[in-house]
Every structure is written in structure tokens, then in C-alpha cells.
Amino acid sequence: MEPIKTDVVVVGGGPGGYAAAFYAADKGKKVILVEREKRLGGACLNYGCIPSKALLHATALIRELPASTARGIAFPPPKINLDKLRAWKNATVEKLAQGLAGLCEKRGVEFLQGRGHFEDSQSLRVETAKGQKFLSYDQAIIAVGSRPALPAAFDLGNKRVMTSTEALELEEIPKNLLVVGGGYIGMELGTVYATLGSSVVVIEALSAILTGVDSDLVRPVMRYAEKAFKEVRLNTKVGKMATSGKQIKVALAADGKQKEESYDKVLVSVGRIPNCKDLGLENTQAVLDDKGFIQVNAQMQTADAAIYAIGDVVGGALLAHKASKEARVAVDAITGDHSSSENVVIPAVVFTDPEVAWCGLTETEAKAKGIPVQVARFPWAASGRAMTLDRPDGLTKLVIDPESERVLGVGIVGAGAGELISEGVLAIEMGATARDIAESVHPHPTLSETLMEAAEVFYGYPTHTFTQKKRAPVP
Amino acid sequence: MDVRVPRLAEGVESATVANILVSPGDWIEKDQVILELETEKAVGPIPSPTAGQVAKIHVKPGDEVAVGQALITLAEEKTAEKAPPAGKKAPPPGEPKAAPRAAAPATKKSPPQERESEAHAYESASGYPPPASPSVRKIAAELGIDLARVEGSERGGRISLADLRSYIDRLQQGGAVPAAAPAKPAPAIPPAIDFSRWGAVEKKPISLIRRTIGQRMHESWTTIPHVTQFEDVDITRVTSLRKQYGPALAESGKHLTLTPFVLKAAVAALKKYPIFNSSFDDATGEVVYKKYFHIGVAVDTEAGLIVPVLRDVDKKSLADLSRELNELAERTRKRKVSLDELQGGSFTISNQGGIGGGHFTPIINKPEVAVLGIGRSSLKPVVKDGKIEARAILPIALSYDHRVMDGADAVRFIMDLIATLENFPEQELKR
Numbered sequence: 001m002e003p004i005k006t007d008v009v010v011v012g013g014g015p016g017g018y019a020a021a022f023y024a025a026d027k028g029k030k031v032i033l034v035e036r037e038k039r040l041g042g043a044c045l046n047y048g049c050i051p052s053k054a055l056l057h058a059t060a061l062i063r064e065l066p067a068s069t070a071r072g073i074a075f076p077p078p079k080i081n082l083d084k085l086r087a088w089k090n091a092t093v094e095k096l097a098q099g100l101a102g103l104c105e106k107r108g109v110e111f112l113q114g115r116g117h118f119e120d121s122q123s124l125r126v127e128t129a130k131g132q133k134f135l136s137y138d139q140a141i142i143a144v145g146s147r148p149a150l151p152a153a154f155d156l157g158n159k160r161v162m163t164s165t166e167a168l169e170l171e172e173i174p175k176n177l178l179v180v181g182g183g184y185i186g187m188e189l190g191t192v193y194a195t196l197g198s199s200v201v202v203i204e205a206l207s208a209i210l211t212g213v214d215s216d217l218v219r220p221v222m223r224y225a226e227k228a229f230k231e232v233r234l235n236t237k238v239g240k241m242a243t244s245g246k247q248i249k250v251a252l253a254a255d256g257k258q259k260e261e262s263y264d265k266v267l268v269s270v271g272r273i274p275n276c277k278d279l280g281l282e283n284t285q286a287v288l289d290d291k292g293f294i295q296v297n298a299q300m301q302t303a304d305a306a307i308y309a310i311g312d313v314v315g316g317a318l319l320a321h322k323a324s325k326e327a328r329v330a331v332d333a334i335t336g337d338h339s340s341s342e343n344v345v346i347p348a349v350v351f352t353d354p355e356v357a358w359c360g361l362t363e364t365e366a367k368a369k370g371i372p373v374q375v376a377r378f379p380w381a382a383s384g385r386a387m388t389l390d391r392p393d394g395l396t397k398l399v400i401d402p403e404s405e406r407v408l409g410v411g412i413v414g415a416g417a418g419e420l421i422s423e424g425v426l427a428i429e430m431g432a433t434a435r436d437i438a439e440s441v442h443p444h445p446t447l448s449e450t451l452m453e454a455a456e457v458f459y460g461y462p463t464h465t466f467t468q469k470k471r472a473p474v475p
Numbered sequence: 476m477d478v479r480v481p482r483l484a485e486g487v488e489s490a491t492v493a494n495i496l497v498s499p500g501d502w503i504e505k506d507q508v509i510l511e512l513e514t515e516k517a518v519g520p521i522p523s524p525t526a527g528q529v530a531k532i533h534v535k536p537g538d539e540v541a542v543g544q545a546l547i548t549l550a551e552e553k554t555a556e557k558a559p560p561a562g563k564k565a566p567p568p569g570e571p572k573a574a575p576r577a578a579a580p581a582t583k584k585s586p587p588q589e590r591e592s593e594a595h596a597y598e599s600a601s602g603y604p605p606p607a608s609p610s611v612r613k614i615a616a617e618l619g620i621d622l623a624r625v626e627g628s629e630r631g632g633r634i635s636l637a638d639l640r641s642y643i644d645r646l647q648q649g650g651a652v653p654a655a656a657p658a659k660p661a662p663a664i665p666p667a668i669d670f671s672r673w674g675a676v677e678k679k680p681i682s683l684i685r686r687t688i689g690q691r692m693h694e695s696w697t698t699i700p701h702v703t704q705f706e707d708v709d710i711t712r713v714t715s716l717r718k719q720y721g722p723a724l725a726e727s728g729k730h731l732t733l734t735p736f737v738l739k740a741a742v743a744a745l746k747k748y749p750i751f752n753s754s755f756d757d758a759t760g761e762v763v764y765k766k767y768f769h770i771g772v773a774v775d776t777e778a779g780l781i782v783p784v785l786r787d788v789d790k791k792s793l794a795d796l797s798r799e800l801n802e803l804a805e806r807t808r809k810r811k812v813s814l815d816e817l818q819g820g821s822f823t824i825s826n827q828g829g830i831g832g833g834h835f836t837p838i839i840n841k842p843e844v845a846v847l848g849i850g851r852s853s854l855k856p857v858v859k860d861g862k863i864e865a866r867a868i869l870p871i872a873l874s875y876d877h878r879v880m881d882g883a884d885a886v887r888f889i890m891d892l893i894a895t896l897e898n899f900p901e902q903e904l905k906r
Contacts, residue, residue, distance in 0.1 A: 338617040343604060361601075371601045401601045404631040408601060431606025433631035 003134035006032045008334065009124055010141045011116040011279070014042020016311030016323030017143035018100055023331045024141075025107040032135055033109050034116045034126055040100040042145050043312075044320040045093060047165040052188055054089045055170070056351050059195035063228075063353055067390050080196060086170045116144075118280035121306045125280075139306055139334045142286075142294060143323065144279065146272040146312035154180070154268050158243050161266045164189060174198050174264035178250060180238050182209035184350040186269035187221065190229060191353055193267075200229040201263070203236045203252065213356060214363045216377070217413040220393040221352045228353075241266065274313045291315065298340045299333035300326050308333065322346045345428045349418035354393055357421035360428040361399050361409035373409075374402040376434065376458035378450050380414050382465040385445040391415040396450035398424075398434060400458055405433040407455075416447060423451055434458045477533075477545040478509060478523060490514045491683070492538045497547070501529045509547060512540070519814050525549065597623040597632070607634040615639060684778045695841040698757075700877040703836040703848075704885045708869040708893050710736075710852055720904045724794055733849075733869075734772065734826050735796040739903060740895035741847060742768045742789045745822055748888045752821045754842040755879045762879055771820035771840055772800065774807040775830070782840060783807045784820040793903050828852065834870045844876040845885075847892075869896075 010021040013035030021033040039046060062078050069075075104111050112135075114128035124135045148163035159166070167189050173196045179186040182204030194200040202209070202225065209225065209232060210218045225232050239251035239258070247262040274293050281288070285304035287295045293315030300308045308330040311323030325344055332339030347359035366373040380386035380394030394414020401408050410424025427437055438455035442448045456462035460470035480490065490512035497509045508520040509529075527549035534546055597605040605622050607615070611634055615622050625642040627634035670676045681689075713736050721731040745752040745768060754763045768789040771782040783803045788796065806812045823840040826849040837848035850870035857866040871892075875885050 338613065340616065343612075369602075373601070401599065401603070401631075403600060404606070406601075406603075406606050406631045406633075408603065430608045431627075431631065431633040433633075435630060 001134055003123060003136040006030045006135060006137050008139050009135050009137040010143060012143035012145055013040040014143060014145045015044045015320035016327050019324040020141045020143060020327035020331055021109045022107055023328055025109045027335050031109045032112055034112045036115045038113060039097040041097050045096055047168055049320055050093055051089050051168045053351055054092050055192045058085060059192055062195045118283050121284045121304050141330050142309040142313055143311045144275040144313050146274050146318055149271045149273045150268055153240050156241060156243055160248050163268055167267050176263045178263040178266045181269040183269060187352045189267055194228045201231045202229055203238060204234050205237050207234050214411055216395060217356050217411050220354050220413050221356060224353050272318050298342045300330040317346050345425050347421045347425050354414045355417040356413045357417040358411040359421055359425045363399055366399060374400050376454045378454035378457050383450050385447050389415055396454045398454045400434050405435060407432050407434055420447055476549050478547050478549060480540050480542050480544045489539055489541045492534045492536050492540060497529050499529050499532060595624055595626045605634060606631055611636055611639055682778060688779050692838050695838050699839050701874050702877050703872050703874045704889055705834045705872050706889050706893060708871055708896050709866045710869045710896060711867045713896060713899050714867045716899060716904060729794050729798045730801055731797050734800060735793050736899060737824055737849060738770055738788050738796055740892050743895045744888050744892040747891055750880050751845045751888055753844055755844055765821045769820050771823035773825035774804050776808045781807050782823060783812050783816050834872050837874045839874055839876060844879050846874050848872040
């Protein structure tokens with residue numbers, strides 16, 4: 001069969017893949033986008049970021065009720081119509097997916113639904129519903145993403161054991177839900193189910209939830225979780241699971257003691273694994289690292305010169321916006337423009353209640369690497385805006401190079417932290433100093449002021465809090 | 476401590492290791508010569524800045540080294556043994572812990588006079604690359620520029636687009652370095668022609684010194700509008716003075732050549748017309764008049780043209796100049812002249828007379844503004860007082876920088892020089 005000739009093939013239609021396909025087409029390349037699902041958007045749009053955020057928003061009103069009652073505005077207890085909620089979430093996803101399909105068409109990017117399999121460095125076989133198709137290309141970009149890990153010991157073939165994908169389907173609201181893994185997925189979905197009425201227990205093998213995030217940023221989330229969840233158990237391991245009638249029997253180990261408990265449903269959120277299998281990578285020069293991620297250079301090129309890889313499949317932070325950035329880097333490399341994924345600031349947001357967001361150097365990382373930094377903190381209890389929102393449970397901090405006063409990192413916990421972090425990204429990317437932020441007027445009363453006041457804390461003259469330490473001016 | 480390549484000379488950034496005079500384990504004294512570096516023009520000794528034991532030698536003969544590069548590591552006596560007190564946190568690597576007040580960007584630390592010649596290098600205890608916006612970083616990456624070498628003028632040492640532009644401008648101006656000399660044109664760049672089509676050929680790379688001469692000639696020739704003034708000088712009197720005083724001086728080892736006479740006459744003219752003893756700063760539009768008379772004398776060596784400088788020619792007797800000139804030329808031919816002796820000239824004389832030659836157009840030894848070329852004298856019929864006489868006639872040529880002086884200045888200068896030579900004062904020989 002005569003192969004279909006094209007400039008660029010993108011394998012995978014998530015936020016990395018479609019961004020790469022669109023950008024390459026905008027730069028004049030003939031592009032074929034191969035996606036195994038009917039819909040574009042990948043895990044992010046279909047089983048990740050978007051549906052989870054839709055559900056977190058929809059349930060936020062319920063979380064607000066006790067505080068509202070305390071403020072003198074009470075409502076009758078909410079009635080939850082799960083079918084309607086699910087339909088709204090699905091409609092949101094569908095609308096976005098259709099938008100992507102339209103953008104794809106407008107650009108003349110050919111969408112090919114099917115599973116891609118590399119035959120060699122220059123050709124891809126695609127298994128479509130209408131049989132095999134062969135593509136021959138100049139460059140390929142692999143953006144096949146990752147999927148939730150489900151360790152064999154938990155894989156009972158029982159629908160009561162869920163990963164995030166199934167949990168987001170919102171089939172029912174279990175009376176008891178065990179969340180295995182206190183990472184951001186477990187905490188976010190635990191929040192959704194707890195708000196909808198499940199009794200949630202979170203099990204975390206390590207000594208803290210949201211491992212890797214600075215502990216002062218995690219504290220308000222932990223405080224909320226302890227209230228909203230039945231329990232958060234740290235340093236606890238799950239031995240095995242077994243089906244037990246309409247429940248799942250789970251063996252737990254903590255402090256050397258074994259325990260058996262039964263739950264209506266279990267959400268396994270212990271990480272994600274790359275979708276490298278069955279891609280035919282063995283027929284190319286591309287190389288995997290010891291964790292199964294594809295090895296790439298700063299231009300996202302694999303060991304096979306014709307093949308690039310981006311997003312979750314190359315490891316690092318498994319985040320949609322990282323994939324989208326890498327898409328641009330890869331396409332720039334293909335078209336001969338300079339671009340690099342080195343020293344790019346990738347922000348992270350956890351959409352818990354309250355939200356946690358950070359970018360650049362964290363305090364934890366600075367300590368681990370022995371980088372001398374000074375940290376300036378501004379507590380939201382001193383923010384007028386936070387008080388009017390009845391959310392003083394926040395903190396904004398800047399991680400600063402004491403010598404140059406350059407902002408190296410920003411961390412925020414609090415309501416809407418995810419919307420605030422971008423100023424931090426811009427500051428770091430621009431090489432801004434704390435003074436640059438302190439001297440930029442921020443509108444009052446907004447939460448964005450907390451960034452300015454944190455910078456003022458660094459110099460010792462914040463308006464809305466008091467600090468003894470005054471920093472000597474730099475000559 | 477490490478002994479590093481010192482600042483060698485204005486515009487000299489690298490050198491080749493000629494000889495290493497110490498071995499690991501040797502105890503050496505302060506100022507003891509540890510090795511010799513060969514630069515484009517000379518072999519120079521590198522003394523040790525301190526006493527100590529040679530712990531490690533980082534280079535070998537033939538290595539090319541840059542200013543600031545470590546040559547050898549010395550274990551100093553006693554002091555080096557002291558470790559920081561236990562329990563106290565060691566300062567972060569790379570940066571001595573300074574008091575917060577003094578904490579300014581690394582760029583501000585070097586003394587201003589070193590800033591010009593020493594390349595900037597960004598350093599940060601955080602280990603982060605220098606601060607610059609993504610757009611500036613992208614431009615730098617596209618041009619292959621390492622931003623660590625660009626000085627940032629903004630807060631926190633941030634590099635603006637303007638900083639990057641001025642760095643690029645400086646790179647493009649590059650190589651605007653002084654020293655070097657007139658005469659022979661730069662070697663032509665070999666065109667990409669296969670000469671072997673017409674017969675046997677042999678290819679040889681040109682030497683570092685040849686390349687440097689070429690660069691400097693090109694630099695001078697393309698940046699200075701040269702005008703050359705030809706004249707003839709009657710040196711019959713100088714010739715007879717040489718015959719009269721030469722034998723006596725030769726006995727005390729002072730071979731009396733023509734050049735010292737020209738040196739003296741030139742200095743007399745330079746004193747009268749100071750613009751010829753100046754340098755022109757194109758950037759500021761200033762002329763720098765020099766109150767000293769250090770004259771460069773072109774010496775033909777096996778490696779190529781080298782111009783050592785005779786200091787304070789105005790203060791020295793003809794006999795002393797004669798001896799010093801012979802000695803300096805001899806050392807130059809052996810390439811044993813120090814870098815200091817190749818710098819600081821205010822005017823240059825290129826005498827081809829020893830080989831032959833008539834009028835020629837010498838190239839100005841930038842940053843000087845004029846150069847005097849001398850050919851070989853010969854007996855020529857000259858009309859003097861209505862009679863034809865055989866006189867010793869010397870062809871001379873003065874090239875000057877037309878930006879700072881005009882033809883009239885040059886003629887006045889050269890006429891004055893001729894008058895001095897033709898009526899050379901005998902008392903100069905008796906000093």
C-alpha cells in the first residue's frame with residue numbers, strides 16, 4: 001500500500017499533541033494528527049483537568065454553605081441530582097472538544113483516529129476503524145501522554161476500584177470512599193466526593209499529603225481535609241485488596257500494625273505511567289529511561305533524529321501546560337527556529353480547598369540543593385480582600401536570592417491561588433527583583449496585593465503587617 | 476592558591492606556554508620565575524606571586540592559555556593548611572559570603588580600570604543563569620551568545636535588550652588593539668583555488684605572529700586615512716660625523732648606525748609638532764598628547780616584524796641610544812624581549828636601509844598617528860650653490876593620520892626633521 005506522505009505526524013491529541021499539530025500547521029507544515037480516541041483533548045480534557053475542575057467548581061457552593069450560614073445567609077440543604085451534574089460536566093467537555101475539532105479543521109490539520117505504531121524511523125502504521133493506514137513523514141512528535149497507575153495488587157477487575165478516570169465518571173456517590181494516595185489527584189477528587197456526601201478516608205504512604213510541596217503551603221489544605229474528610233492517615237500502606245460482596249476489603253498497615261477495613265469504593269491515585277507500550281518504539285532509535293519515559297534533549301528530540309517526544313511521555317512534571325510548551329519547542333526545532341525547554345518556569349496548581357500554586361524554586365528545593373535564599377511571607381489574615389472573602393487561610397511567599405534580590409520562586413496557598421501564580425511566573429521569567437514587584441502598584445482590595453506585600457516584607461516595610469527586620473538598601 | 480595567567484599586555488588575551496621551569500613538589504620563592512609564556516610578540520617570564528610548594532601544574536609546553544587561566548597550584552606555607560572552624564557553616568560555593576550591604580551584583584565588584592579589558596562573567600550563589608527576559612534570552616540563544624558574559628544594567632543585574640545590543644556592538648568592534656608596526660602588507664587571504672592544477676605546491680599554516688601582524692595592519696589600514704609624504708634628505712654631514720665618531724665608539728662596543736641620528740632628529744620635530752606624538756580617541760573625539768618620547772623601532776626577525784620601544788629618547792645621548800638600540804634589536808631577533816618593551820610607543824621609525832629600499836608607504840602603528848619610513852642612502856648628483864655635487868641622499872617617507880593633521884602639518888614636520896638631519900649638531904655626539 002502506498003503510504004500517505006506528510007511533513008509532520010503528531011501521535012496523540014492531548015494538550016501537547018494538538019498544540020504541536022496546530023503550531024506546526026500555523027508554521028506551514030502539512031500535519032496529520034493521530035489520536036486513538038474519537039475526541040481530541042487527551043486525558044486533560046476528557047479524564048483529567050477539565051472534568052475535575054468542573055466538578056470542583058460545581059461543588060464549591062456546597063463547601064461554602066457552612067461559612068455562609070455563619071455569615072447570616074442560610075440555605076436549605078442541597079439536593080444533588082447526579083445525572084444533571086454529570087450531564088453538565090460532560091457537556092462542558094464536549095463543547096471544548098468540539099472547539100478543538102473546529103480549530104483542527106480550520107488549520108487543515110488532518111485528524112486520523114486510530115492507534116499509531118512506528119514501523120521504522122520514518123513511517124507510522126495507524127490501525128483505524130477502516131483498516132491499516134501507513135504514514136510516511138519527515139518528523140514525528142510523540143505526545144501519547146500517561147495514564148493512571150493501577151498496581152496489579154489493586155487491579156481486581158472490579159468497578160468499585162477506580163482510578164481518576166472512573167471517579168470522574170461520577171457513576172454514584174459512595175457512602176464510604178477510600179482514597180489511596182494523598183497526591184493532588186487524590187486530594188482534589190477526595191474533595192469532590194466528600195462535598196457530595198461521601199465519607200472519605202485518605203491513605204498516604206509518606207509522612208505528608210501533597211509530597212514535594214512546601215509544608216507551609218500544605219498546612220491549610222491539611223487543615224481543611226482533616227475537617228472535611230473522615231480521616232487523613234499518613235505513613236499508612238495498603239497491603240492488598242479483595243472483593244467482598246458489594247464492598248472492597250482493604251488490608252492497611254500503619255505503625256507495624258495490620259488492619260482490615262471495607263469500603264464501598266476505592267480510588268487509586270498513586271501516580272501516572274507513560275503510554276510508551278505498543279508504540280513500536282523498538283523499531284526506531286528512540287530510547288527510554290529507567291522509569292519508562294522517552295529520553296529527549298532540550299529541543300525535545302529523541303535519540304532518533306526524526307522523532308520528537310513531548311508532554312507526560314518524557315516525564316518531569318506531568319502537566320498539560322508543560323506539554324503545550326514542549327510542543328512549541330519541538331515544532332520550533334523542526335522548523336529550524338531556536339527554542340529550548342531548559343530553564344523554563346513551569347507553574348503547578350493543586351485545586352484543593354484552598355488551592356495551592358507555586359512556580360520556580362521552592363523553599364524545599366533550595367534547602368535540598370543548598371541554594372542560599374531568603375523567604376518573604378505575607379499571611380492572608382492581613383489581607384483585606386481575603387477577609388472580605390472570609391478566606392484568611394492563605395499565605396503568599398517569595399523565594400528570593402538575597403544577593404541580587406531576584407525572585408527565584410513563588411508559592412501561594414489560598415482561595416484562587418491558581419489564578420494568582422502567573423504573576424510569579426512572569427516575575428521569574430523576566431528576572432524581576434523583589435523591588436520590581438514591591439514597586440508595581442497592585443489594585444486594592446485584591447488578593448494580588450499579597451504578592452506586592454510579600455515583596456515589601458522582604459524589605460521590611462509592608463503596609464498591612466509588621467516586621468522588625470529592615471533590609472539595608474542596596475547601593 | 477592558583478597562579479594564573481596575568482594581564483599580559485593591552486590587547487593580548489592569550490599566550491602559549493613556552494617553558495615550564497618548576498616541577499611538582501618544588502619549593503619556590505616569591506618572584507621566582509615559574510614558567511615562560513610566548514605571546515604574539517615575545518617570550519615573557521611569569522614570576523610566582525608568593526612562596527610555596529608546587530602542588531599541581533595545569534599546563535604543558537605548547538598549551539594555549541588565556542588571561543586568568545590557572546597555570547599551577549601552589550600549596551602555601553602553613554596558612555593553606557587552616558580549615559574553617561568546625562561547626563561553622565561553610566560559605567556557599569563560588570561566592571564569598573559578603574555582608575548584605577556589600578551584596579551588589581557580581582558585575583560591580585571588579586575595579587573600573589579592569590572592567591574594560593577583562594571579560595564579564597556572571598556568577599551567582601544560587602547557580603541560576605543571569606536574569607534576562609525570555610525575549611532577550613531567545614535572541615541571545617539564536618545568536619549563540621552566552622548571557623553570562625553580558626553585563627546587565629538593570630536592577631538585580633538583569634540584562635536588557637540594550638545591554639545585549641551594546642555587547643554585540645563591542646563584539647563587532649572587537650580586536651581594536653594597539654601595537655604592531657608598518658611596512659610589509661598583510662598576507663592575502665588565499666583564494667579557494669586549486670593551485671596544484673598548474674604544478675606542485677606546498678601548504679603551510681601562517682604563524683600566530685604573522686596572523687597578528689596581518690590583523691593589525693588590516694585594522695590600521697582600514698580605520699586610518701593614511702597619507703604618505705616622500706622626501707629626500709642629504710645626509711652627507713651625518714655620514715661624515717659617523718666616520719669621525721664611529722671608530723671611537725666602536726671601541727667601547729657602540730656601533731654607530733644611522734638610526735640614532737634619525738631618532739634624535741625625529742624627537743626634535745615631535746617636540747616642535749606635538750600632534751605627531753599623540754593618539755586619537757575616535758570614541759570621545761579627543762587627541763591625547765604625550766609628554767614622553769618613546770619611539771618604536773621596527774625590527775626584522777625570522778618570525779616577522781616586531782617593534783620594540785626605546786624609552787625617553789629625548790633624554791638619552793646618541794652613544795647610549797646607539798648601544799641600547801643594538802642591544803634591543805638583538806634581543807628582539809632572539810625573541811627575548813619582554814611585553815613591556817613592546818608597549819607604550821608614541822611614534823615609530825621603520826628603517827629598511829640595512830637591506831635596501833627607496834621610498835615606501837609605511838602603515839601607522841595604531842594607536843600612534845604617524846610613522847617614519849627610511850630607505851637606503853646613495854650618492855646622487857645634487858645642485859648646490861650652482862654646482863653639481865655628489866651627495867649622500869636618503870629617501871624618507873612620513874605616513875600620517877589625516878584625521879588629526881593635514882598635509883601642511885606633515886610638510887612642516889618633515890622639513891624640520893630634514894633640517895635637523897642636514898645640520899646635525901655635533902655636540903650631540905660629544906655628550
